[in-house]
Amino acid sequence: MGESTKAKISIKEGTIELEGSESFVRGYLDEFKELLKTPPRPETPQQQYQKSKAPAPKKAQAKKSATPKAGAGKKSAPKVSMERFDIHGGGDIPSLEVYMEEKKPGTGNGNIIAVIGHYITEKLGEDSFSEGQIEYAYKMLKIKRPNHLRQIMINEKNKRDLFEANAADSTKWHLTRAGEIFVSDTLPES
Known part of the structure; x- marks a missing residue:
């Protein structure tokens, strides 16, 4: 050896x-x-261009498609799917449109969401309301929907305590006592 x-x-x-x-x-x-x-030579613009146009390895492509497109350190908001509910009323229950006209919540998203939530829970007798139902109401009432609905709801909850997320299911919400009083007794504002 x-x-x-x-x-x-x-x-x-x-x-x-x-x-x-x-x-x-x-x-x-x-x-x-x-x-x-010999020090490394800087890449020519042609080399940089060719490098940027080169296809990514297949493993990297598969990995890219599995992750949502978002900025570094940013999460994309979960998509809110519309959930239909009876907005037409009937009998002694007014339609949601009539109820909104009666309560005159203004243009503030917190007030609008509180009135829609009040309609769903008090008029329709549901235990809670969902982000999807709020999404549906905005669309059916032809009100400009905020871009980040869930975040708007969280911000309004923290700011004014009109509604809060359900502890068991964070996509479900209910009016707080303050929210019920605000919609039933304070609106429409004089």
Whole structure:
């Protein structure tokens, strides 16, 4: 068995390890010395362009498609799906449109959401209302819907305490006592 020569190079833990005959190791060491002597050349604009147009490896493409597109450190808001409910009323229950005209909530999203929630829970007798039902009401009433509905609801909950999320299901909401009093006794504002 011949002699074995080892060489270990660590340019800030880039690490290259060679093992073999002395001539084998020396050949590669000489090659690496030359590479280290010449500074790397900056890429030409043509090389940069070609690099940017090169297709990503298949594994990276599969991984990209599995994650939602969002900025670094940002999460995209969950999509709110519309949930239909009876907005037409009947008998002694007014339609949602008539109820909104009666309560005159104004243009503030917190007031509008509180009135819609009050209609669903008090007039229709539901235990709670959902973001999807609020989405549906905005669409059917032809009111400009806020872009980040869930965040608007959370902000309004924290600011005015008119409604709060259900502890068991965070997509369900109910009016607080303050919200019930606000809609039934304060609206329409004089």
